[in-house]
Amino acid sequence: MANLPSGCRIIDFSTRGDERGSLVALEGGAEVPFDIRRVYTIFGTREGVARGFHAHHALNQLAVAVAGSCDVILDDGQRRERVRLERPDQGLTLPPMIWHEMENFSPDCVLMVLAEDVYDEADYIRSYDDFLRLAEEAQA
Ligand code: T46
Numbered sequence: 001m002a003n004l005p006s007g008c009r010i011i012d013f014s015t016r017g018d019e020r021g022s023l024v025a026l027e028g029g030a031e032v033p034f035d036i037r038r039v040y041t042i043f044g045t046r047e048g049v050a051r052g053f054h055a056h057h058a059l060n061q062l063a064v065a066v067a068g069s070c071d072v073i074l075d076d077g078q079r080r081e082r083v084r085l086e087r088p089d090q091g092l093t094l095p096p097m098i099w100h101e102m103e104n105f106s107p108d109c110v111l112m113v114l115a116e117d118v119y120d121e122a123d124y125i126r127s128y129d130d131f132l133r134l135a136e137e138a139q140a
Pocket of ligand 1: 119
């Protein structure tokens with residue numbers, strides 16, 4: 001796995017399997033490193049579509065491809081890394097101040113995102129120039 005930008009990491013979840021199949025349980029404060037206040041899913045993404053193109057000021061999130069696959073590009077203002085999500089037993093943390101883009105969605109991709117807080121448009125940084133300026137200020 002590539003050396004991910006600061007604060008981003010892949011978490012491997014335990015799978016409880018038996019002769020019936022597999023089960024993954026995600027609890028806030030345990031497998032998920034924050035309390036969960038919101039869950040949303042991205043699915044039915046059209047071919048060639050890319051999403052995201054923002055960072056969050058304060059929000060912590062965890063993304064899991066519960067079906068299919070997609071790529072997530074992570075950018076901390078200095079480095080960009082691409083991560084492929086393709087396993088329901090693996091999550092990618094999306095901490096604050098990481099510019100992220102999602103692309104290469106398979107037609108069957110269901111990307112589930114667990115979020116630490118409710119939806120708040122004011123927490124989004126949707127201009128890459130603003131993001132770079134804020135990231136630079138935070139590192140100064
Ligand atoms: C993120 C990446 C991984 C809501 O009303 N409530 C919600 O909880 C969310 C997530 C979105 N929305 C509305 C806002 C927009 O009108 O749904 C519409 C699509 O959202 P957006 O264009 O922000 O979707 P993405 O895929 O670019 O980004 C989403 C999340 O918004 C974002 O927080 O980190 O997935």
